[in-house]
Amino acid sequence: MTAATKTSSAEYIADIGLEVHVELATRSKMFCSCAVVDPTASAPNSAVCPVCCGMPGVLPVINRRAVELAIRAALALNCRVMETSIFARKNYFYPDLPKGYQISQYESPLAVDGYLLILTPQGEKHVTIRRAHLEEDTGKLTHAQEDGKSFSLVDLNRAGIPLLEIVSEPDMHSVEDVRAYSRELRLLLRWLGVSSGDMEKGSMRFEANLSMRPAESAELGTRVEIKNLNSFRAMEQAILYQMDAQRAALQAGKKVVQQTLGWDEAAGRTVAQRSKEDANDYRYFPEPDLPPLVVDQAWLEKIRADMPELPGAKRARYREAYRLSDEDIERLVEEKDTVIFFEACLAAAPELPSRSITNWLLTDLFAWLNLNSVGVSEIKISPRDFTELIASVENGAINPGTGKEVLAEMLEGGRNPREIIAEKGLEQISDGELISGLVAQILSEYPAETQSFRAGKETVANWLFGQVMRAAGGKANPQVVKTELMRQLRRE
Numbered sequence: 001m002t003a004a005t006k007t008s009s010a011e012y013i014a015d016i017g018l019e020v021h022v023e024l025a026t027r028s029k030m031f032c033s034c035a036v037v038d039p040t041a042s043a044p045n046s047a048v049c050p051v052c053c054g055m056p057g058v059l060p061v062i063n064r065r066a067v068e069l070a071i072r073a074a075l076a077l078n079c080r081v082m083e084t085s086i087f088a089r090k091n092y093f094y095p096d097l098p099k100g101y102q103i104s105q106y107e108s109p110l111a112v113d114g115y116l117l118i119l120t121p122q123g124e125k126h127v128t129i130r131r132a133h134l135e136e137d138t139g140k141l142t143h144a145q146e147d148g149k150s151f152s153l154v155d156l157n158r159a160g161i162p163l164l165e166i167v168s169e170p171d172m173h174s175v176e177d178v179r180a181y182s183r184e185l186r187l188l189l190r191w192l193g194v195s196s197g198d199m200e201k202g203s204m205r206f207e208a209n210l211s212m213r214p215a216e217s218a219e220l221g222t223r224v225e226i227k228n229l230n231s232f233r234a235m236e237q238a239i240l241y242q243m244d245a246q247r248a249a250l251q252a253g254k255k256v257v258q259q260t261l262g263w264d265e266a267a268g269r270t271v272a273q274r275s276k277e278d279a280n281d282y283r284y285f286p287e288p289d290l291p292p293l294v295v296d297q298a299w300l301e302k303i304r305a306d307m308p309e310l311p312g313a314k315r316a317r318y319r320e321a322y323r324l325s326d327e328d329i330e331r332l333v334e335e336k337d338t339v340i341f342f343e344a345c346l347a348a349a350p351e352l353p354s355r356s357i358t359n360w361l362l363t364d365l366f367a368w369l370n371l372n373s374v375g376v377s378e379i380k381i382s383p384r385d386f387t388e389l390i391a392s393v394e395n396g397a398i399n400p401g402t403g404k405e406v407l408a409e410m411l412e413g414g415r416n417p418r419e420i421i422a423e424k425g426l427e428q429i430s431d432g433e434l435i436s437g438l439v440a441q442i443l444s445e446y447p448a449e450t451q452s453f454r455a456g457k458e459t460v461a462n463w464l465f466g467q468v469m470r471a472a473g474g475k476a477n478p479q480v481v482k483t484e485l486m487r488q489l490r491r492e
């Protein structure tokens, strides 16, 4: 047996880094006043002008809002925001880039040296962010075929949309790490309103670099790059595929070839792409039409002061203050709108246990939202009405089953729970005297059963309970009935 075949798969370590391109949620493009339009709902080339079409003689102007959003992201990623950063021309020719160059940042990016804390099955990990820089998006090509001829269609609506490229160090070592990092990053960017993070519309795109090395070696192996990963699923599958392929090559004593790959979703494998030019081939040079981007201290501090509480801090606070489970906390912080609604509920009904609010929100409200494909920000009921419903169940005015029905009706019609409960006569009878009277009445109607309970046949209590509930038209608070029935049967 050779040394290579003895090496088990666990003895290789993967080093994975991600480059994430994020479209910033601005109304207009990075260097012109063209609107940023929904790619799925707009005619091709309907949001273009001479600047983003690359006509000669035009001048780009920096979109201040794009810079602010990028800084928000950089601060949340614990980066150092540079006082001066420089836009540079990245020269290459491709039909989706009419200027013949992309305006990006190269030697002097907007932000450097950050990190993101992620939660993996092995615990909390620290992923270093090498840099985050601004650039403009390219147009989009659609390759088509008609009458046996193939051709490409160019749509420049996307050309010039502001992008933030976030580059991590190869600090991730498993697909679980990658999953945690990419999801946490998306959560953070959506949380801050920096990007929609809508991957189906291409608002967030991934590229991975990956190499493998023997566990005992500190030196990184030969790396491959995998481009155009447009969903979490594609990214995870591509990484797993490459990890297997590289491990197999190394185990067989072969070398990994440095190359650029794409992911073929249908075939379930990575495929070699035209090898990427070196940085040299892009002939980067400072963009002569734009001044250096200066972020002074006052501007930076203003943006910092406007930052909301971040998901990490929220999680810690919910754990501490409300003793919620990690799973419930994750479901709450997944969408900022949920957090806003949850906190408004807590404020509207400080006397209610936070546990009850969480349960009703994550179970019954979420079930209705999922069923109706509605977001929490779109619901017609107020946090006050929602907590009032929960309080009605908690204090026994209605039973939990009725509570669910009332909630569904509230969500459909936007009405408050008082109206619905009163109108339908759903209120439970919890009044002690009333129930006491009902119980006494039933016991006098069924003296034989009452006697048999007192003679030791305790199961008959269930039957008597049913009689009381029936006499109350099913509206009596079962807990109160049970207590009162037992009290009278035992002559307490």
Ligand SMILES: [Zn+2]
Binding pocket: 029, 032, 033, 034, 047, 048, 049, 050, 051, 052, 053, 160
């Ligand atoms: Zn334009």
